[in-house]
Amino acid sequence: MLRHCKKRGEKERGGKRPKLDLEMVSALQTPLSCPFRVPFLNDSPSTSRTPRTVPPLCRRSVSAVPIPTVTDCAHENVIKKLLARPFRVPIPGYTGGCSNRLLGLRMSGVRLSLHDPYAENALVVFAPPELSAHEQLKLDDTKREVHVVVDPLLCAVLRPHQREGVKFMYDCVVGKRVEGHNGCIMADEMGLGKTLQCIALMWTLLRQSPQAVPAINRCIIVCPSSLVKNWDKEIAKWLHGRVNSLPIDSGKREDIIRNLKQFVSQTGQRVPTPVIIISYETFRLYTDILHEKEIGLVICDEGHRLKNSDNQTYQALSGLKCARRILISGTPIQNDLFEYYSLINFVNPGLLGPAQEFRKRFENIILKGRDADASMEQQQLGEQKLQELLGLVTRCIIRRTSALLTKYLPVKYELLCICGFTELQEKLYRTLIRHMDSEIRRQERSKGGVNNNTTLAFITNLKKLCNHPQLIYDKCHAKEAGGFADCLELFPAEFSTKKAFDPSQSGKMRVLDYLLAYTRRNSDDRFVLVSNYTQTMDAFEQLCQLRKYPFVRLDGSMSIKQRSKIVEKFNDPKSECFAFLLSSKAGGCGLNLIGANRLVMFDPDWNPANDGQAMARVWRDGQKKACFVYRLLSRGSIEEKIFQRQAHKKALSSCVVDEETDVARHFSLDQLKTLFEFNANTASDTHDKLKCKRCFLGRELKDPPEDADTNSDLTQWHHSERDFGKVPDQMLKAVRDCAPDITFVFHQKSHDGETNRLNSPPADNGKGRRDGAEEEDRESEGEETVEREEKGREGKERRR
Known part of the structure; x- marks a missing residue:
């Protein structure tokens, strides 16, 4: 086959072999070189390349290795300067754990505190016990306790006394202060920020615990219906939307039931809506739903509503499955010690034993020792039992007085003004008490005894008469029973409730009329006028209309939304409202009326806590002007008797709550029972019963001590009967010069401070x-x- 192919190829080429091209062969034998290559200097075709030997690394000389040199000196100098200064934390004294803080991550299995306990201004409510190095090695990291630190957002706004309060309440609810009990009473006086302290505690428990998990997952806040929206606003204000709170007060029954069931059915450590705010009335209506599941924390605002352990609200809240209980009340004692027992027993059941044992062991002995007629032995025994009671309750109650506010608020002046009756008032008053005296004697001779309902109704009519005769005119005109038929002929013939209001028929109303007029003329101060009766508020309204004063009114007939709008309108700095007419029972608690700096408490309440709440509406956070609080009482009347009973109750509260032991025993029980005596021949029946040793012939010869606590002891106030030079209010001095109705003034100030510049003597030509x-x-x-x-x-x- 091969031969056949060769022969065939030769035939195709003509039978001849081609000749070899010698030049082509030589070109193929020489290696190819790049035509663009630049030859090296040492290249020569004659020299042959010899292989280079490279010594091993272990035999090389270090000095023989060439080191590149840096030619840019400026660059080298910059690098040297940077490396010569190592990094340091710019915060002086900072020892924070940067090493155990990760950006957005948590180390698996290692417990860490939510906030830095070593940060500046940190509030640590729990610190784990210190362990030795050997104990730390043996401790499991998954069981290590961590610091509990209040959120820095709240630490930035908490004042020193508020930080102390948050720490105290935390120790109580975790059972540190009283073993086996987790309750606490926050009894700070009005204006000290009890709401903020409780919000800080609630937020801390919702997020943290020593086990690095939330201590609670749900919280119920129970408060009066007028404060439900206010609590919701306060939570949003201080926490900036970090927690969802649900206010429940009004609405359809179906909606309330659905919201409550959704709240109690939530599970897990972090629930969508951990807080509900509910009124006492609504809570009582839906206890069957709220009692189904365990609640982590309950906060009861205005907790003195639970002073009666037999009412339905107390029973409903006591049945709640919740061990951690916080009760907020600026006045834990309002009438007697047994009310105090009810509050303590609610937050810490069983701490003071059964009710009968408490009465026998503490209450009866302490009250006998506080009586002005008590023997020395009774006083000593009462003091001994009082100290024993304090030793039990002070572990779960924290109480700070408004004296702390002196660091943050302007000066406050309190003036108790005793006002005389007009001629018409005195005649009507004597007629009524003469009839009531004969009626009481008639009832005592009968088998049925004294009718308490009749007595209480008569007392109410006497109080209304002290405000203005117009308030009882309709009863006199109708000739109702109780002596009113004999009173009609005492009124002037032209007297009528349909005519223009006449403030001159009442001593207190005449003083108020002068006070408003002088203040309106000489300053830009504004007033809050407070009364316990709707009829008296009607008289205020008629007076403002008569004098053309712009005003707003808040009473029990208004809804919660209407009340909020009225308060916002009055507090607006641009508002033209001169007077805020306030019902003590409808708006005495929780309202902030810093738009005014003068308040008049026109009539007293039997409960000193109600008056105290109402009088604290203007001297609060945000107030910039000096405050003046006036209390008007009719001389020698039932109003002074009521005030004397208030002083007796406040003295008891000072002993038990404020731990004061030197409150004077001014009024005996027999003196407090003489309510229907009328003494017109005195400047002040209250001052007479004080047996004051600093005054002589109507003049104060010795000033009270500068460090005196004037919270409940009138003997430590300034007394002015004839000499009004020490009265700190120029407006009241001007009123005294024009009207002799003011017969006596008790006055005191909260602290040393500058008086408002607008509190100046009246000028000749007005403002x-x-x-x-x-x-x-x-x-x-x-x-x-x-x-x-x-x-x-x-x-x-x-x-x-």
Whole structure:
């Protein structure tokens, strides 16, 4: 086959072999070189390449290895300067754990505190016990306790006393202060920020615990219906939307039931809606739903509503499956010690034993020792039992007085003004008490005894008469039973409730009329007028309309939304409202009325806590002006008797709650029972019963101690009967000069501070005259200075 192919190829080429091209062969034998290659200097075709030997690394000389040198000196200097200064934390004294903090991550199986316990201004409510190095090695990291630190967002706004309060409440609810009990009473006086302290505690428990998990997952806040929206706003204000709270007060029954069932059915450590705010009335209606599941924390605002352990609200809240209980009340004792027992027993059941044992062991002995007629032995035994009771309750109650506010608020002046009756009032008052005295004697002779309902109704009518005769005119005109038929003929013939309101028929109303007029003329101060009766508020309204004062009114007939709008309108700095008419029972708790700096408490309540709540509406956080709080009482009447009973109750509260042991025993029980005696021949029946040793013939010869606690002891106040020079209010002095109705003034101030510049003596031409006179004085002084300078220059020229 091969031969056949060769022969075939030869035939195709013509039978001849081709000749070899020698030049082509030589070109193929020489290696190819790049035509663009630049030859090296040491290249030569004659020299042959010899292989280079490389010594092993272990035999090389270090000095023989070439080191590159840096030619840029400036760059080298910069690097050296950077490396010469190691990094340091810019915060002085910072020892924070940067090593155990990860960005957005948590180390698996290692417990860490939610907030840095070593940060500046950190509030640590729980710190784990210190362990030795050997104990730390043996401890399992998954069981290690961590710090519990209040959120820095709240630490930035908490004041020192509030930080102390949060720590105290945390220790109580975790069972640290009283073993086996987890309750606490926050009894700070009004204006100290009890709401903020409880919000800080609630938020801490919802997020943290020593086990690095939330301590609770649900919280119920129970408060009066007027404060439900306010609590919701406060939570949003301080936590900036970090927690979802649900206010439940009004609405359809189906909606309330659905919301409550959704709340109690939530499970897990972090639930969508951990907080509900509910009124006492609504809670009582839906206890069957709220009692189904365990609740982590319950907060009861205005907790003195639970003073009666037999009412339905107390029983409903006591049945709640919740061990951690916080009760908020600025006045835990309002009437007697047994109410105090009810509050303690609610937050810490069984701490003071059964009710009968408490009465026998503490209450009866302490009250006998506090009586003005008690023997020395009774006083000593009462003091001994009081100290024993304090030793039990002070572990779960924290109480700070409003004296702490003196660091943050302007000065507050309290003035108790005793006002005389008008001639008409005195005649009506004597007629009524004469009839009531005979009625009481008749009932005592009968088998049925004294009718308490009749007595209480009569007391109410006497109190209304002290405010203004117009308030009982309709009863007199209708000739109702109780002595009113004999009173009709005492009224002037032209007297009628349909005519224009006449403030001059009442001593207290005449003082109020003067006070409003002088203040309106000489300053830009505004008033809050408080009363316990709707009829008296109607009289306030008629007075404001008569004098053309712009005003707003808040009473029990208004809804919660209407009340909020009225308060916002009055507190607006641009508001033209001069007076805020306030019902003590409808708005005495929780309202912030810092738009006014003067408050008049027109009539007293049997419960001193109600009056105290109402009088605290203007001296609160945000107030910038000096405050004046006036209390008006009719001289020698039932109003002074009621006030004396208030002082007796406040003295008891000071002993048990404030731990004061030197409150004077001023009024005996027999004196407090003489309610229907009328003493018109005195400047003040209250001052007479004090047996004051600092006053003589109507003049105060010795000032009270500067460090005296004037919370409940009137003997430590200033007393002014004839000499009104020490009265701190220029407006009240002006009223006294015009009207002799004011017969006595008790007065005291919260702390040393500058008086409001607007609290100046009345001027001749109204508002603005005083400033204009000062400008004229400054101009005259300037003119005299110029004249002296001109005379000096003329004298120099003459000498030359």
